[in-house]
Amino acid sequence: MTVHRLSGQPGHPRVLLLHGLESGIHAPYVQGLLHQARLRGWWADLLVWRTCDPAHVVNAVPRAYHSGETTDLAMVVRRLVAESPGTPVGIVGVSLGGNVLLKWLGNEAATVPPEVTASVAVSVPFDLGRASRHLERGINTIYTRYFLRSLVAKTERKLTRFPDLVDATALRRLRTLWEFDDVVTGPIHGFAGAADYYARCSSLPTLGGVDRPTLLLNAADDPFLPRQVLDDVRVAARGTSALTIEFPERGGHVGFVAGAIPGGARYWMEGRVFDWLSGHLASRAAPIAREPAGTAA
Numbered sequence: 420m421t422v423h424r425l426s427g428q429p430g431h432p433r434v435l436l437l438h439g440l441e442s443g444i445h446a447p448y449v450q451g452l453l454h455q456a457r458l459r460g461w462w463a464d465l466l467v468w469r470t471c472d473p474a475h476v477v478n479a480v481p482r483a484y485h486s487g488e489t490t491d492l493a494m495v496v497r498r499l500v501a502e503s504p505g506t507p508v509g510i511v512g513v514s515l516g517g518n519v520l521l522k523w524l525g526n527e528a529a530t531v532p533p534e535v536t537a538s539v540a541v542s543v544p545f546d547l548g549r550a551s552r553h554l555e556r557g558i559n560t561i562y563t564r565y566f567l568r569s570l571v572a573k574t575e576r577k578l579t580r581f582p583d584l585v586d587a588t589a590l591r592r593l594r595t596l597w598e599f600d601d602v603v604t605g606p607i608h609g610f611a612g613a614a615d616y617y618a619r620c621s622s623l624p625t626l627g628g629v630d631r632p633t634l635l636l637n638a639a640d641d642p643f644l645p646r647q648v649l650d651d652v653r654v655a656a657r658g659t660s661a662l663t664i665e666f667p668e669r670g671g672h673v674g675f676v677a678g679a680i681p682g683g684a685r686y687w688m689e690g691r692v693f694d695w696l697s698g699h700l701a702s703r704a705a706p707i708a709r710e711p712a713g714t715a716a
Contacts, residue, residue, distance in 0.1 A: 421472050422495060425453055427462035432536075432700040433499060434509045434693075436465045437492065437516025439542075439673065441569045443471045448513060448541075448673050451689035459693060462506075466495050466516075470573050477576050481584055485604050486515050486547055487620025489523040493530070500532045507536040509696040513673055514643070517543035518622045524633065525625025537632040537699035539692045540622075542641055542673045545652055548617035550644040551597045559642045562672075563596055574603055623651060627658040634663045634695050636688065638670025663695075 423444055427433070436452055443449070444465060456463035468484035468491070470477065484491070499508060512520030517540035524531060524538060544550035554563045571590060578584055585603050593599050601613035610616035635656070639646055649666050656662040667675075675688035 421467045423465040423467065425456055425463040427456065428460035431460045431462060432507045432509060432696075433462040433464070433503065434511060434696065434700075435496065435499065436463065437510065437512040437520055438465065438467070438471070439514030439516055440486075441471065441566055442514070443467050444473060447686075448689065451686055452511060452692065455689045455693040459697070461693075462503075464495070464499060466492065468516075477573070477580060479580075481577070481581050481607055483573075483577075483607070485608055485616070485620065486518045486544070487522050487616070488608070489519055489527065492519055492523050493527070496532060496535065500534045504534070506534060507700040508532075508534045509536060509700050510538040511541065511692055511696075512538070512543070513541045514543065517541055518545070518547070518620070521545075521622035521629065521633075522620065522625055524631060525622065525628035528628050528630045531631065535631055537634075537696055539634040539636060539695060541636045541688060541692065542643070542670075543622060543635065543637060544644050544648075545621060545623040546617075546644065546648045547621045548614065549648055551595070551600070551613070551617065553645050554643060555595050555597070562642065566596060567593060567599060570599055570603070623648070623655060626652065626655040626662060629659055629661050632661055632663070632699050634665060634692075636665050636691065638672070638675065639666055639668045640670065641672045643672045665691075 434456055436449060438446060438449055444467060449465060453463055453465070470483050496508070510520055512518070520538060521540050521543060553559060571593060574585060574590055578587055584607065589602050593602060597613050600616055605612045605616040608616070610619065635652065637649060639649060653664060656664055670688070673688070675686060676684050677687050678685045
């Protein structure tokens with residue numbers, strides 16, 4: 420686990436970014452979000468999940484990261500708050516990072532520091548089991564093959580340090596994310612298998628516990644989950660006024676492109692995220708220190 424930092428201006432808010440599965444600092448949406456923070460003079464930190472640093476370093480313990488692992492997030496938030504007590508913090512979680520964020524906000528609301536003022540969760544899978552099965556269908560298998568290539572390669576490297584971590588023969592036979600989570604993610608992290616992992620780590624059942632203003636931004640045509648999941652999210656969100664739902668018809672998975680393609684395409688999600696956070700964080704930020712009028716420089 421590493422944290423990349425973008426310095427901001429004194430008195431401005433801070434935003435913590437959580438990336439998606441097998442993503443990281445070089446992802447276009449991460450760079451776009453950091454650019455929006457830079458434009459506003461905000462402080463920004465990117466939490467890079469274990470094994471997702473650019474060098475793909477194999478961490479020194481069997482565990483890695485997963486969709487329900489919130490302890491790293493909680494630790495980083497505590498550190499940020501300790502560094503700048505009273506500074507409003509916004510958190511942006513994308514895909515897997517959004518699921519982790521909602522799990523933390525929903526399950527551990529009583530321990531979330533008051534500095535955490537607002538959050539945005541983008542392209543969240545919400546129901547991990549249904550999302551995993553959805554990625555086994557039709558053209559969606561393109562994403563499955565992409566993720567498996569990286570996940571299996573990392574696990575093979577980890578086997579050089581922990582030979583008994585998983586069955587190497589079974590690892591080479593995996594063809595779906597469900598199978599990978601059943602053989603690797605689940606057992607390594609204390610779950611009985613994929614079904615148990617998905618049931619215990621999906622963020623959908625925790626939405627009613629979220630008490631900080633949180634924007635849920637998902638596209639109805641997201642290839643990572645069936646539309647019925649978003650209908651279930653709407654129902655679950657009725658239990659808390661903290662949740663704001665924006666489910667545009669188009670946007671894909673962390674796409675959200677407007678304008679003519681090619682040439683005039685514009686990625687609008689990043690700006691929308693910061694516009695929404697500004698309405699909650701900017702009003703709480705400390706005023707910027709200025710020289711008194713008439714004081715010589």
